[in-house]
Amino acid sequence: MELSVLDYSLIIGFFVIVLGIGIYVSKTSGKNTTEYFLSGRNMPWWILGVSMVATTFSTDTPNFVTDIVRKDGVSSNWMWWAFLITGLLTVFVYAKLWRKSNVSTDIEFYELRYGGKPAKFLRGFRAVYLGVVFNVFAMAGVTLAAIKIGGVMLGLQPIETILYAGTITVIFSAIGGFKGVVYTDFLLFFVAMAGAIGAAYYCVNLPEVGGIQNLISHENVADKINIFPDFSNKEILITLIVIPLAVQWWSSWFPGAEPGGGGYIAQRMLAAKDENHAIGATFFFNIMHYALRPWPWILVALASLVVFPDIASIQQAFPNIPADKLGHDLAYSAMLTKLPSGLLGLVLASLVAAYMSTISTHLNWGSSYIVNDFYKQTINKDASERELVNVGRISTVVLMVLSAIFALFLQNASQLFNIIIMFGAGTGLIFILRWFWWRINAWSEISAMVASGVISFLFKLTVVGDILFTHKDLDGTTIEGLMPSYAQFPLVVLITTIIWVAVTFLTQPETEETLFNFYKKIQPGGPGWKKTLADAEEANVEIVTDKQPWNVPSGILAMLVAMIFIYSIMFATGYWIYGDYNYAISLTIVVITSGFILIRLWKKIKANVF
Structure with missing residues (x-):
């Protein structure tokens, strides 16, 4: 596939802007670790929300969606759509708690909530376990997707893709810190969205596909378009609906969808101006991440079943792809080779944007664990801020190298998804x-x-x-x-x-001093702390400073209404696209009604009426 001058201009221009932003903010971001990893804790909700969406808009996500849609249909997305429940629980219950904690990383939380040597061990071990091991896994999946895109669309060898994309990403991530990541995310989001929507529109209207109605009625596609799985198939029902909705969302750790918040989502909540900005950012993220963004990827995946009905057809079209990298996920990149000049450059720039946004976030987030929760705690407790920032920059480079090496041994995105889900179960x-x-x-x-x-x-x-x-x-x-x-x-x-x-x-509870200090700082409330409150009263220690009623029940109610709201947007969007207007109109009414209820409920929560 040959790129035109216009395509190259779009891609090169994008690289220049991103590097320029990184260089521009490098002076302030390098002042201290609070600036380097949290941008001074002064970020507004809208830029943090966009950054969360951009971060999860990675190159491996459309590949992953394409892989599962081609194999098991649109309904297979329930394996990750179920994480919406986790996300909304974070919005309405945990976002304000994280912001109240005022920790620098969610790993630092361990020594706020627990005490003694076990807490120190847990903090240091989790810093390496999540910041290095799991983080490298996640970045390797993103890099694998970039390798496949580079191989299919540009004919690049895996090592070439890693060198080109990884070098620029690691440079602006290392010098720009969190502020550079968030600012560039704002640009990357719009480029990535424009590219995804443009690609979906063009691919659906390819002559081979013939438009949306021909697509959804095609023999290769007709049995793949259902949003819900076949309820008569017990195994599929249990795998895609029962387990994700009944067990997976609350029981498993997964980057970006941690129960109770955590990871780079927590990093952005901790960087927010206040609790309301933390809540606003996470709610905006969940709307965009689940309700709207998947459909362009789904449409390209469905169209690919017409153009490339099986892996053999992909292999025939792209014989230079190594056998160990062949899979259904390649179909997304294969479809993009059909794009015309100009749109092709925009889409390639959007894929680069998706890659850089995700990798830069993971690099800064993982580096924050290494610096704040490992190096500063176990290597050099008296390290200066300048030294810590330099360690952060070095660890950024090391994490990039490790993930690139690991990516060379992976085959497909769903393979990694299953490993991470199982090891966090x-x-x-x-x-x-x-x-x-x-x-x-x-x-x-x-x-x-x-x-x-x-x-x-x-x-x-x-x-x-x-x-x-x-x-x-x-x-x-x-x-x-x-x-x-x-x-x-x-x-x-x-x-x-x-x-x-x-x-x-079987083990001793945390000391009263640890529990008293935690309660006084966070004010979590609820029946689970009755004994601690009684112990504090007996010891004449005042730990209750917030006299407002416990608002977790109203937060859970808001979560349920928001879940109806966002799922209805998702389903309505799909049915509008399919041309099934009866369902589309009905669900749109549900969206408006649940949205109205949610606004009123949120006002009551803020006013502490409940």
């Missing part, structure tokens, strides 16, 4: 409850983290999993186990939960 409930139940201690989290990792390893990568669960052999032969394959995730959650609950009651 069973830990999520702790992240939800630790704010509202005094009895949870550092050993609860340590035991859950170890149990989840060990059990997932046994089930996923050893003969134990082969014996327990039905699976497919390398040649595609179905091997019968003692339980169906979909039982694997709930079983990991169940065993992990039993272990950490048992450990919680």
Whole structure:
């Protein structure tokens, strides 16, 4: 595929602007770690919300969506759509708590909530475990997508793609810090959205596809367009609806969708001007992330089934792609090769934007863990701010190199999604409850983290999993186990939960001083702190400073209404696109009604009427 002068101009111009922003903010961002990792805690909701959306608008996401849509249809997206519940719980319950904590990273929270050596160990270990190991996994998935796009659209070798895209990203990330990431995210979001929408419109109207009506009635597509899975198929129903909605959303740790908030979402909440800006940013993110953005990717995925009906057709069209990188996720990049000059340059720039936004966020976020929660705590407690910023910049480069190397050994995005989901299974409930139940201690989290990792390893990568669960052999032969394959995730959650609950009651609770200090700072309220309040009263220690009623129940009600609101937008958008106007109009009415109720409910919450 050949790029025109216009295409090159759009891409080069984009690179120049991004690097210019990084250089422009580098002077202020390098003043200290608060500026480098949180931009002085003075960011408005709208720029933080756009940054969250841009960060999750990564190159691996359209590839991942294409992969699952081509295999199992639009309804397969429920495996990640279910995380909306987690996101909205963060909006209406946890956003203000994070902002109140005033910590520099969500890992620093451990020494606010817990005490003693277990808390110090947990903070340092999680800094490396999440900031390096899991962070490298996530970035490797994004880089793998970039490799596939570079190979299909530009004929680049994997190492070439990594060098071109990774070098520019790591430069502006290292010099610009968090402010550079957020400011460029604002630009990257609009470029990425324009490219995704433009690509979807053009691909659907290719002569081979023939427009939206021909697309959805095509024999390769007609059975893939349903938003909900076939309820008569028990295995699909359990896998795509029951487990994600009943178990997965609250039980599993996943970057960007952590139960109780966390990761780079928490980083942006901590950078907000105040609690209301933190809430506004996360709510805007959830609307854009779930309700509107997936549809351009879904349309390209469906159109690809007409143009490239199977992997063999992709391989035939792109014979230079290595065999270990072939998969249904390549179809997204393959479809983009059909774009005309100008739009092609815009879409390539949008893909570069998506890549840079996600990687730069992960680099800055992971680096903040390494600096604030590992280096400063265990290597050099007396390090100057200048030294810490320099360590942050060095660790940014190291994280980029590690993720690039790991990406060379991966094959597809869904492969990594499943690994991360499994290794975080069973830990999520702790992240939800630790704010509202005094009895949870550092050993609860340590035991859950170890149990989840060990059990997932046994089930996923050893003969134990082969014996327990039905699976497919390398040649595609179905091997019968003692339980169906979909039982694997709930079983990991169940065993992990039993272990950490048992450990919680078998170990000593946190000291009264630790619990008193936490309550006084956060004011979480609720029945889970009754014993702590009674102990404080007995000790004549005043820890209640917020006399307002506990607003978690009203926050959960707002979450449920917002869930109806956002899911209705998502479904209505889909039915408008499909031309199914009866459903579209009905759901649009639900959107307007639930939106009106949500506005009134939010006003009451802010006014503490409940």
